[in-house]
Amino acid sequence: MRDMLHAGQLSGHQSVVVGAGASGRAAARLLSRLGASVRFLEKNAASVTDAFRAEAVEAGYDLRVGDHGPADFAGADLVVLSPGIRAASLTDCLAACPGAQVVSELELASWFTAEPIVAVTGSNGKTTTVMLISHLLEAAGRKVFTGGNIGTPLSEYVLAGDPADVVVLEVSSFQLQLVRTFRPRVGVLLNFSPNHLDWHADLDEYLDAKLNLFKAQRPGDLALVPEELRETLAGRTLSKGEVVWFAPSGRFHCPRLAGLHNRQNMEAAYLACQPFGVTEETAKAAFESFAPAPHRLQIIGEKRGVLFVDDSKATTVAAMEAALKSFDRPVRLLCGGVWKGGDLAALLPLLKGKVASVGLFGASREIFEAAWAGQVPLFYEPTQKAAVTRLFAEAVPGDVILLSPATASFDLYDSYKARGRDFQEIFAGLPMGPAGQAEGRP
Incomplete structure (x- = not known):
């Protein structure tokens, strides 16, 4: 055990951990190791797996699943909120433990x-x-x-x-x-x-x-x-x-x-x-010698002279802008999903000089169309596969088909990684090159 970590350091303290994601579970383990009593709150029953329930029983957590109320926070002197849970959304609950420190797992x-x-x-x-x-x-x-x-x-x-x-x-x-x-x-x-x-x-x-x-x-x-x-x-x-x-x-x-x-x-x-x-x-x-992480301007391969690039991690307008500026060849842009905010209209000068066409898929169609329709060639398909297939049919050798959505993925996928993996699987299933041999390369 680390020199700074001593069992019993927080003995006698009541902690509340909110959110059963990776950081919440890690925080609970640390608090338990330190001797604190752990009350673990998770609103979504689907997030509490059988394995985690078993862990909670073994560790002695007071696991409570469902909507939170002030009684769930009573007596706490330390509250750890998982990322994505706003303290402001728990104002009434936190009033039940006015002296508690409210921190992130990072802190x-x-x-x-x-x-x-x-x-x-x-x-x-x-x-x-x-x-x-x-x-x-x-x-x-x-x-x-x-x-x-x-x-x-x-x-x-x-x-x-x-x-x-x-x-x-x-x-x-x-x-x-x-x-x-x-x-x-x-x-x-x-x-x-x-x-x-x-x-x-x-x-x-x-x-x-x-x-x-x-x-x-x-x-x-x-x-x-x-x-x-x-x-x-x-x-x-x-x-x-x-x-x-x-x-x-x-x-x-x-x-x-x-x-x-x-x-x-x-x-x-x-x-x-x-x-x-x-x-x-x-x-x-x-x-x-550096190799970047998947789904971040990741070159997937080339078919019929068209380069495919997976930038599914680009969940913001600024990330899309950076991706577009990375290419000196015509771009067929693939985007759409759960909107997080930003100024799409400000990208029009960049799009007009670089983007040959835009394929929208999934959610937020109305937001993209309001900003770009009539300014750049644009179409909509409900699924990523249909949009990629259509972009590929339009593309000519030298083009880039770029997945850079400027949105979160949660309309059609459970993560940006799943969205990127689907893009890569769609690429793998596209037709062979004219010589009858696959042109994709890692």
Whole structure:
């Protein structure tokens, strides 16, 4: 067990964990290990699997499934909310425990993390940049834990008791809204654009949540902030550590990462790794060997001279914009799904110069058509398969069929990954090349 983690530390404390996702389950395990009583709340019965019920019984959780009420929070001195659960939605319930600390799993786990943390947030590009940072640190011989909003919750790292040299975390605005003492040795804000306005009260609340990344930093820490936000953030005290403004440069190259936004991600990743002894020479070599995560401008293959690219992770208008700017060839754009906000009309100059046609599928048809109909060639199909098939019939050699939806996936799929996998399966089933041989390549 880790030196900072002692059984019984929270003995006598009543905790409430809300939400049975990965981070909620991890937080409950950590609290139980520390000796706290755990009351576990989940509104959706379908989210409580038989395996989790068995775990809850074995661990002694007070598991309550269904709508929450004030009685579920009575007597609590610590409340851990899973990402996506707004504290404002529980105002009446939280009134039943007025002295309780209300935190995210990220905040809770950070209390028991002694290793230096590199934390990355932003509207787009977080996962790619986190993976770049971990790749660079590992290339320099550092032992790295990579997790947070990508993969493994920080609480699981704490429980594992296997310290890394550096902890690299992707962190979301949902998590950051409920941090107080979370202190990254290096904090990276990649960018900021309208996103999650279906969850945050307004754009100012969303920005304030992102900037919580730097609030607990001390002298000697590093805050990396994009040059493009200098005017927006003028007059704010961002961090008590060193603030470095960064922008894309041409000094790094990665054959698998296209576009200006990825040059900015590489610059941020290198600057984040400098405090841990990563040299520019090491970074250049590591970038050359880097392979990005699936569904992030992932080249799937080519058929009949048409390139297929899976950018299903692009769930915002800004992410779609970055993807479009990554190509110098005509784009057949595939988009649609659960709308999260943004200005589609502002993309028209870019679309008119780059997009040959747009295939809409799934939900939000009326939003896209209101912004783009009559301005660019556009059609609608109810399913992704029908839309891809139609785009492929229109495409000519040299075109790109780009899945970059600018929306969440929950109309037709349970995740952006499922949407991307379906796109890849659709590609695999498309006709062979004219010579009778499959032209797809990894």
